[in-house]
Amino acid sequence: EAQVTQNPRYLITVTGKKLTVTCSQNMNHEYMSWYRQDPGLGLRQIYYSMNVEVTDKGDVPEGYKVSRKEKRNFPLILESPSPNQTSLYFCASSLTGTLSSYEQYFGPGTRLTVT
Amino acid sequence: KNQVEQSPQSLIILEGKNCTLQCNYTVSPFSNLRWYKQDTGRGPVSLTIMTFSENTKSNGRYTATLDADTKQSSLHITASQLSDSASYICVVSAKGIKAAGNKLTFGGGTRVLVKP
Numbered sequence: 528e529a530q531v532t533q534n535p536r537y538l539i540t541v542t543g544k545k546l547t548v549t550c551s552q553n554m555n556h557e558y559m560s561w562y563r564q565d566p567g568l569g570l571r572q573i574y575y576s577m578n579v580e581v582t583d584k585g586d587v588p589e590g591y592k593v594s595r596k597e598k599r600n601f602p603l604i605l606e607s608p609s610p611n612q613t614s615l616y617f618c619a620s621s622l623t624g625t626l627s628s629y630e631q632y633f634g635p636g637t638r639l640t641v642t
Numbered sequence: 643k644n645q646v647e648q649s650p651q652s653l654i655i656l657e658g659k660n661c662t663l664q665c666n667y668t669v670s671p672f673s674n675l676r677w678y679k680q681d682t683g684r685g686p687v688s689l690t691i692m693t694f695s696e697n698t699k700s701n702g703r704y705t706a707t708l709d710a711d712t713k714q715s716s717l718h719i720t721a722s723q724l725s726d727s728a729s730y731i732c733v734v735s736a737k738g739i740k741a742a743g744n745k746l747t748f749g750g751g752t753r754v755l756v757k758p
Contacts, residue, residue: 531685570686570731570748617685631676631746633685 550618646749665732
């Protein structure tokens with residue numbers, strides 16, 4: 528089954544404790560992206576990757592890191608989480624980021640709470 | 643600044659009734675417009691994707707329209723069902739250079755509640 532998976536689905540952590548949220552897709556998609564969703568603010572892009580070893584900042588990259596060493600995986604790293612990073616995070620992928628009409632598939636979400 | 647505004651923020655409708663959601667955008671240069679359905683706590687799921695030359699697209703009981711001249715889109719839900727209760731998000735894509743890719747701008751969503 529074609530899908531985007533994220534782990535963990537739920538995470539409660541403390542300020543400053545490094546964490547990684549994994550994202551994997553099995554559709555051989557070139558483009559992958561991370562979003563956060565907060566009440567009243569909608570979905571905002573954190574980072575995206577056009578292909579392996581090609582990443583770039585989205586609208587709200589501060590406090591986050593990403594890497595794309597393999598096509599299928601795109602982990603989101605919070606080196607020193609802070610309470611303002613408490614949010615619902617979504618990973619998404621699409622066949623390519625340059626052609627306009629390809630559908631973007633979203634993962635199930637990771638709810639992160641930083642205390 | 644690229645923006646996508648959706649209205650209303652929320653609405654309640656009775657099962658079996660129709661409703662229409664609105665999306666106005668200022669994204670330029672326009673590439674395509676998408677409507678997503680998002681169930682609470684779940685990832686968005688694509689309903690329709692429309693490019694500049696398309697002015698209507700259907701997916702079952704969902705019909706999206708696009709007026710590229712006025713930069714408006716609507717999503718019409720026909721004969722609503724309880725399972726239609728969700729947030730509906732309008733997303734507009736701006737054409738980007740190859741290196742940067744297309745840039746997506748998300749609307750804040752309309753929360754729909756269908757009551758029996």
